[in-house]
Amino acid sequence: MRVDTLFNPTLQHWLDIAGIFVFAVSGALLAVRRNFDVFGIAVLAEVTGLGGGIFRDVVIGAVPPAAFTDLGYFLTPLVSTALVFFLHPQVERINKAVNVFDAAGLGLFCVTGTLKGHEYGLGLTSSVVMGLATAAGGGVLRDVLANEVPSLLRWDREIYAVPAIVGSSAVALLIHLDEVRPTTAVGAALLAFVLRLLALRYNWRAPRAWKRSSATLDAERAGSDRA
Template structure:
């Protein structure tokens, strides 16, 4: 379905760009955690490919794209190598990386939803797997790094924009109006929501009327 909206070369380039940015974010966390070179590579791979791998296993798309396409596997390793040698310079452009990360989030939630639907899942399940594609790698990264997954404490609204984007795609499919315009609108909406959340520090709401004396963990 999505391959009918964008030329294969463009789609492949967008996938690689998203994978590279997610891998860079994972590798930077590994550096901050003082992981060795192997740990940096593992966190880069897991962050970049974890969500798509989970999606493909659930829908039965085997072997998963991460193993069927060599460039998908090599790109995170290139990102890990760059961070390993150039992490001070990469850290200085962290804001730009966050912008590209938002773009990757937007792209992956849309591609994940459409691919799940292509494999016969219902609209709700497809949207859920779109979310999993976008944020699943980050959850695995945080678990391996011994952090509380950002999905569970959605500071600066990381998961919410992906939910919006996946839902927009599902609605477009339901009304048989999924095309380049509606797909682009879902991607742009997700991207802009994520940027606004970073700019204004929006976050998902805490428990209603929470009065606990226990301070929130940093």
């Protein structure tokens, strides 16, 4: 089933805008923390909000990407930029609420990314990868541009990729069973959303290498400092 026929097109558009807005806010906040100027804040907001979708569209051949054909998609991160530029102390104070909306964006984009990948001829496994890339790609690009290890790869951050993979895999299973409906797609998005919220609530983190203790890591750091 095509993404644009699964949901009401107007509803789908505004859900996309909402997800882009929240992702862009997280990029703009990181830029402020890194003491970027207004141009740097705007770049990080655009990359975070649109990067995952652009990467997906380029890979699957849906060109030009939607971010370049819909002015609303491009302007939304600029609205986030203005908001954070002038009101970043207040935005920081509602960071928990931002995280909730970010989790909602994660759930939405992993579902739409998986569906769109399959719509353009990818197999189920590759479609799951596209779902993950759509949901998390912008955040990875944001961290790379800010000269940080991507949050997706850091053991000291709550799991982010896992909820996206679970949501995308649920969609792939629905496709395999020919059970993709608005209700089941929303259920897959809610699954990813709830997993992400639980990870934030209980500080769930992905395991590190087997038998790799923090003491070993501390010893390596000490040796590196001496060198």
